[in-house]
Amino acid sequence: MSFLDEREEFRGTFERLTVSTMDPHTTTKKTRTCRDCHENPKSMGLGYGNIFLKKDGSWGLTPSSSANATIFGQDRRLDAFVSTDGAPIVHTSRKGLRPFNQSELEKIVRVGLCLPCHPGMDDPVMKNWKGDTTPKPCKAFLYMARPVK
Amino acid sequence: MxxxxxxxxxxxxxxxxxxxxxxxxxxxxxxxxxxxxxxxxxxxxxxxxxxxxxxxxxxxxxxxxxxxxxxxxxxxxxxxxxRPNRVTRTLSGQIDMCLSCHKETLDKAHARQVLGCYSCHLGNPLAGTPEEAHKGMVLNPGDLRVVDRTCGQEGCHVQQVKDVKNTLMATNRGIISTLRYYWGETRNHNEPLTVEKLLEENAPKSLALDYFRKLCGTCHLWLPRHTLPSFLSAKGGGCTACHNVKKARDGRATTHDRHPLITRNIPMENCVRCHNRSGRIGLSYRGLYETEGYGTPFEDGETSSLQLEDGRFVKKIHPDVHFEKGLVCIDCHSQKEIMGDGKQRAHLFEQVEIRCTSCHSGKKVLERLFQEQESKKKFPMLNNLVMARDGRILLEGKKDKKTHPLRPFSRGKCRNPQHVRLSCQACHSTWVPQCYGCHVRFDRGKRQLDKLAIKKTFGMWQEFKSYMRFESPVLGVMEERPKNEDGKEGEGGRVVILVPG
Known part of the structure; x- marks a missing residue:
């Protein structure tokens, strides 16, 4: 928010980015796809960008938007609600409402790694998914996430 | 008569x-x-x-x-x-001389022969001249300032009028307290500050309240009808804000018969007249996405040809499946949610009861709701369920009277252990309007209309929008219990949609 005085001269700003929850009233019978949530950092609250896997097995984000996008000097990306380490960067409208935390983000991203080969809930790998331990990491995943020598 | x-x-x-x-x-x-x-x-x-x-x-x-x-x-x-050469009376025998001049027709329940004019519009029903008869008359009986003597008089809608004054549409408590809470003016997110209190002469003053008065103050039931300029004049009016519908222009409604009809079958237009900003649900439901203020060139390099009456550009995208099937707002949101049960609540989520699972959980839940409806309980969650000949419970559209099957959700997909925390909206709401670059400017040197006091005062608020998006709704968590028993942040709660604002 910008404040102008009686002479219409700029006097200062007050900033607060808040997110709330709602029912959008845009229900469709067909649902969003697995990849729309598990591979899309925007859906996870990380903002527009690309998720990449590091050689040490950890993951990171290359944001598409600039951190100095606003003219009033905020050093944050307006489309991001949470950082990759799960720290919220916005206020929320209600007690108990929050973006995903780090543990949840990692679980979501982990599923996304397998989706290119195992798409959909009908795939046996996804049907029997029980977290990080099962199914046993496949060779493709081990190759991708091999530790740096 | x-x-x-x-x-x-x-x-x-x-x-x-x-x-x-x-x-x-x-x-x-x-x-x-x-x-x-x-x-x-x-x-x-x-x-x-x-x-x-x-x-x-x-x-x-x-x-x-x-x-x-x-x-x-x-x-x-x-x-x-x-002078009129006849004494006119209503069916109950009450003298209502207004009827000798006024020949307007209404709906059956409020027909002129039944109620006359005086019961709703007050004035002097015994007077012989128009001037005397019109003294003390009210044009809009639904106005909350007079409604206790009109719609809410003994023998009419006493309880509904009491209830509606406590509903969020009349109090705006959620908007006022959230605004003040966001701006750091109060630590109490459930502040009991209402529109009615802000209408008093010695009402509290603050920047957030000034913003409310000048920008938000057009959408509440205390607003007198036809007092604000342009398209805003159709807003407000107490009971009439929702229950009035214009007569169809089929030639029967002459210039002398423009009295609106009073209905329980609220058309969607009446709801959307207000519910088209903030969350934009009134637009989204019909598949209208509000685009950037300058009019994004969606159509062959030209701005969208669709514009709302207030000048906002919209683009037609996928509507809600319930809209496609012909359902209107009041098919899901019944009396208790809209007009309240007399209890004053602080926020919308406390007043809304209906859930996707109310209709889509299967036979057992539907049978319970049907029994609740048939038992003439005061506030059934749904009042438009019908039983088909084969025993299935269907939903009857209040507008088109068509029946709709209520299919249960997929146990396999929706109750999958990995996705059990997801709300229905997390997967089935495929788009949501998001404004990431909303900005407000306060100009102390200019004057703007205070929509509560209906007069211009110093201080102008302007809203700017930019960075509008609709795709990939962001997900987050609404904790049932914010902390676990050991004090650590838990992973319970529902996965819900997060939107800026």
Missing amino acids: VECNLAKVEVAGSNPVSRSTTLLYYFGHPLWLPFSFLLVGARLYKKVDRHAAAFLQLALLLFLFLQAPWTSSALAENAPLK
Whole structure:
């Protein structure tokens, strides 16, 4: 928010980015796809960008938007609600409402790694998914996430 | 209606001058034409200077204009007034002389023969002249300032009027307290500050409240109808904000019969008149996405051809499946949610009861809701369930009376252990309007209309929007219990949609 005085001269700003929850009233019978949530950092609250896997097995984000996008000097990306380490960067409208935390983000991203080969809930790998331990990491995943020598 | 003969009485009264009489006096005055001919003739024979002719012409016109109202009213004072020659009564026998002039037709429950005019519009039903009859009359009986004497009078809708005054549409408690909480003016997110209190003379003042008065103050039930300019004039009006519908223009509604109809079958337009900002649900439901303020060039490099009455550009995308099936707002949101149960609540989520699972959980839940409806419980969650011949429970659309099957959600997909925390909206709401670059400017040097006090005061608020998106709704968590028992942040709660704002 910008404040102008009686002479219409700029006097200062007050900033607060808040997110709330709602029912959008845009229900469709067909649902969003697995990849729309598990591979899309925007859906996870990380903002527009690309998720990449590091050689040490950890993951990171290359944001598409600039951190100095606003003219009033905020050093944050307006489309991001949470950082990759799960720290919220916005206020929320209600007690108990929050973006995903780090543990949840990692679980979501982990599923996304397998989706290119195992798409959909009908795939046996996804049907029997029980977290990080099962199914046993496949060779493709081990190759991708091999530790740096 | 009973009508009794009454002797025709001619009395001297202050009958208002009719418009046609006044016009006739101005332009059809017997002096005007001969004098004009005289002047033109004199001018032709060059007996009068052209400036003098123009001066005389103008002087006569001015004289007539100045004299006309006085003369007209003087004539009117002496004109005889015809009193109605019958005493008109309602079906219950109440004398309502208004009916001798007013022939407007209404819906069956509020028909003129049943209620007359006085029951709703007040005034003096025993008076013999229009001036006396119209004294103390209210144009809009639904206005919350008078509603206790009109719609809410004994024998009519007493309880509903009491309830609606406590509903969020009348109090705006959620908007006011959230605004003040966001701006750091209060630590109490459930502040009991209402529109009714802000209408008082010694109402609290603050920046957030000034913002509310000037930008948000157009959408509440205390707003008198037809007081704000332009498209805003149709908003507000208490009961009539929702329950009024215009008569269909089928030729029967003449100029003398423009009385709106009163209905329980609230059309979606009445809801969307207000519910089209903030979350934009009134637009999204119909598949309208509000685009950037400058009008994003979606159509062959041109701005969208679809514009709302307030000038906002919209683009047609996928509507809600319930809209496609013909369901309107009141098919899901019933009386208790909209008009309240008398209990004043702080936020919308406390007032809304209906869930996707109310209809889509299967037979057991539907049978319970159907029994609740049939048992004439005061506030059933749904009141439009019908039982088919084969025993299935269906939903009947209140607008089109079509029946709709209520299919249960997929146990396999929706109750998958990995996705059990997801709300229905997390997967089935495929888009949501998101404004990431919303900005407000406060200009202390300019004046703006205070929509509660209906007068301009110093301080202008302007909203700017940018960085509008609709795709990939962001997900987050609504904790049932924010912390685990050991104090650590838990992973319980529902996965819900997060939107900026």
